[in-house]
Each structure stands twice: as structure tokens, then as C-alpha cells.
Amino acid sequence: MLQNEKKQSFIALGRFLSQFSEAGNTKKESVLGNDLFFDAFVDLIHLSQSHNGWYTPEQVYFAINSWAEALTEENLDQWLSAYTFDASQDEKTVALILAGNIPLVGFHDFLSVLITGNKALIKTSSNDQHLLPFLAKYLVFADETLKDKITFVEGKLENFDTVIATGSNNTARYFEYYFKDKPSIIRKNRNSVAILNGQESKEDLEALGEDIFRYFGLGCRNVSKLFVPKGYVFDGFFEAIFKYQDVIHYEKYANNYDYNKAVFLMSNFKLLDNGFLTIKEDASYASPISSVFYEFYDNLEDLQNRLENDAEQIQCIASNNLTKNSIAFGQSQKPQLWDYADNVDTITFLLTTK
Structure with missing residues (x-):
């Protein structure tokens, strides 16, 4: 070979x-x-x-x-x-x-x-x-x-x-x-999302915290946006991610947390905050460091259609098998060799390009 x-x-x-x-x-x-x-x-x-x-x-x-x-x-x-x-x-x-x-x-x-x-x-x-x-x-x-x-x-x-x-x-x-x-392969900004249905265990949500906080949220495979059903209560989510509280002791992360929280508050945005992460209702996929956006959904079929339409903005989707091609919570920063960035097969590109 x-x-x-x-x-x-x-x-x-x-x-x-x-x-x-x-x-x-x-x-x-x-x-x-x-x-x-x-x-x-x-x-x-x-x-x-x-x-x-x-x-x-x-x-x-x-x-x-x-x-x-x-x-x-x-x-x-x-x-x-x-x-x-x-x-x-x-x-x-x-x-x-x-x-x-x-x-x-x-x-x-x-x-x-x-x-x-x-x-x-x-x-x-x-x-x-x-x-x-x-x-x-x-x-x-x-x-x-x-x-x-x-x-x-x-x-x-x-x-x-x-x-x-x-x-x-x-x-x-x-x-x-x-x-x-x-x-060429030219890669642009992408973000990753998680889909919740309210049935997740504490262990699931702790694993989701890994997807959010690993590398301080700087990677395109880090979850920066949550999709949750209408009426979702975030108490369990905040309780589960409390184990990641030490992230606030890193100066660069803390500076971003203070700055982004201040910007949100000065803009009169409604926030949920636990002292080291803010979450904000927002239609965007890309949230700033120390913040995660969330959005409510009515039904999974409509959400899946939206995510398929926005595929060029999304790197990966974490969920408990709520949509096709999703990965398990806690696995976003553990891609396999065959999990290609932007779903572009680099090996095929290199073997077929003249």
C-alpha cells in the first residue's frame, strides 16, 4: 500500500x-x-x-x-x-x-x-x-x-x-x-448545537457541559447553541454544569465572561447566569466565549428541516438521537479520523485532485 x-x-x-x-x-x-x-x-x-x-x-x-x-x-x-x-x-x-x-x-x-x-x-x-x-x-x-x-x-x-x-x-x-x-478546500466559521427534549439525565447534561467548556468553547465543535422545547426549565442544566465552575478561574475566560455579560446587560438583554456562564435567547448560532445561546422549538421535524437548511453553518449536532447524524453528549471534541471538518472528505479530495 x-x-x-x-x-x-x-x-x-x-x-x-x-x-x-x-x-x-x-x-x-x-x-x-x-x-x-x-x-x-x-x-x-x-x-x-x-x-x-x-x-x-x-x-x-x-x-x-x-x-x-x-x-x-x-x-x-x-x-x-x-x-x-x-x-x-x-x-x-x-x-x-x-x-x-x-x-x-x-x-x-x-x-x-x-x-x-x-x-x-x-x-x-x-x-x-x-x-x-x-x-x-x-x-x-x-x-x-x-x-x-x-x-x-x-x-x-x-x-x-x-x-x-x-x-x-x-x-x-x-x-x-x-x-x-x-x-482548494476553504473552511469558514461553523458552530455546533445541542438539541434537548427535557428527558436528559444529569449525566447527559454533565456530558453536554464538556461539549460547551472544553477548550473554553473556542472550537467549531464546541456547542454554542441549545435548542430546547417550549417551557423548558434550565434549573437542571445549571445544576449539572456546576462541575465546570473552575473555568472562571482562568483569567482570559473570566475577562470574556465579565465583558460579554456587561455588553448583554447594557443592551437590556434578558439573561440566565450562574456566575461562570450566561445563556441568552438568540437566533444566532455563534455565541461569544462564556455564553451559550438558546432557542425554543415547537417540533423536532421542523427543527431538523431548519438545521438541514443551515447545514453550512453547523459543524456537529449533539443530542440523545433526537435527529439523524447527531452525536452523543460529551463527544463533540472527540471526533474519529473519518469525521471530517465541514463534512468534506479530505482524503478523497487529495486522491482525486489533479
Whole structure:
């Protein structure tokens, strides 16, 4: 198989990452390259918050653990089994313009480019300039043939065949114009929603809190909007998410909470507030940090039709199987390798683009 050697290097990376946990870092003798990389990675994890105030050790460890769980031989085989790889396929240089809202948010694109036998020309976000380059060095150590496949660029991107770019709606318009002559995947703002029917258990709502507060709500897979039936009472929701109260002790989050709450109050908006999260009735999908919007619905069929019509604004839907293609509460930040951003199959794009 064309990608087999590359697959083995990512399996080695998964084993390396599996040693690191917020509960404690455990060096395993069988892991490749620990003498060169283990201590340096521990240092980088704890320096990450100095590089980006949102990248607390807790959040960085969560991202690392997620990728450690994903990069197993079983998962990689299941993911790649859906595709046909052609050894005669021409190698492409793929320009990757990465976001930096959450740790390693661009890793899936990076993985997809390399696993399909292409070259990655990478422009990292100013908010996440250290984690991916470190992991790239580990991959090159595991497989020297990757050395000529990975290039990080600080200035202008040049000499590439295709583009995968992630940004805001504003930057997406710029990307679409600037790269109009190149095959591309251009990602815009998306948000995730949850649908409740009032029958959720406390455990369900606690898990929903994970979807809301993980990465401080900065990811496109974070739930920023709740759909609830008319007459829904939020007491149980607030009780269940109280376990996440420590989020207010992070200065950047607290500053956003104070600012956004003040803006809402000065605008005479009606709020529900528990001291670390405000919820506001609003038709928009994108709520500010430390706030979640909600909206009442009359029946699930109408709501499903609306969500299908608004599909380009929505990354994922969390519910207890109340609508098709929804995910379980607590799983929004645990996508599988085959769960593609914006539902655009990156591997198919890379294999079929000339």
C-alpha cells in the first residue's frame, strides 16, 4: 500500500503521545525516540500557555490524549480502508493554512496530506506555532523519508499545487479570491448545537457541559447553541454544569465572561447566569466565549428541516438521537479520523485532485 510506511510512523507517534497525561507522564521503554523527545515534549506542554494563554496544560493534554487514541493501527486501518491508493499517483505539494483556536487543530489536515503520499507546505497560525512542528520532528525521526515531505513557511506560500485553508468567514473570502486558480478546500466559521427534549439525565447534561467548556468553547465543535422545547426549565442544566465552575478561574475566560455579560446587560438583554456562564435567547448560532445561546422549538421535524437548511453553518449536532447524524453528549471534541471538518472528505479530495 502506498501509505503503509507513512502509517507506521503515525502509529509510532501515537505510542509516543500515549505517554503524556494530565494525571502524570509515564516514560515507556518500548517507545521510539524517548531519549531525544520525551523530556522536551513535557517542557513544551508546560510552556504552551506562555505561547498562547488559552493553551493551558489541561487543554493541551486533552488534545494530545485525543490524538494518542486516534493514531492506532486499528483506527488508521479502518479509516484508510475506504480508499484506493495508487502507487503511480503524482505527488502534490499541498499548502496548509492552519487555524490556532485550539491545540493541534490542523493536525488532521497534516496527517491527511502525508498519509496520501503528498508534501505538506505549512503555514501555522501565530497562536499555535510550536506543537505541530515538534510532532513533525518526531515523525521525521521515525521515518527519514518524511524529511522532504514537510516544510514550515513563515512568509509567502509559493510553489504549491493545491490548498487547504481554515479561517473566519472574512479570511475565507480572501482565500477564495487569492487561491481561485488552485484546487482548494476553504473552511469558514461553523458552530455546533445541542438539541434537548427535557428527558436528559444529569449525566447527559454533565456530558453536554464538556461539549460547551472544553477548550473554553473556542472550537467549531464546541456547542454554542441549545435548542430546547417550549417551557423548558434550565434549573437542571445549571445544576449539572456546576462541575465546570473552575473555568472562571482562568483569567482570559473570566475577562470574556465579565465583558460579554456587561455588553448583554447594557443592551437590556434578558439573561440566565450562574456566575461562570450566561445563556441568552438568540437566533444566532455563534455565541461569544462564556455564553451559550438558546432557542425554543415547537417540533423536532421542523427543527431538523431548519438545521438541514443551515447545514453550512453547523459543524456537529449533539443530542440523545433526537435527529439523524447527531452525536452523543460529551463527544463533540472527540471526533474519529473519518469525521471530517465541514463534512468534506479530505482524503478523497487529495486522491482525486489533479
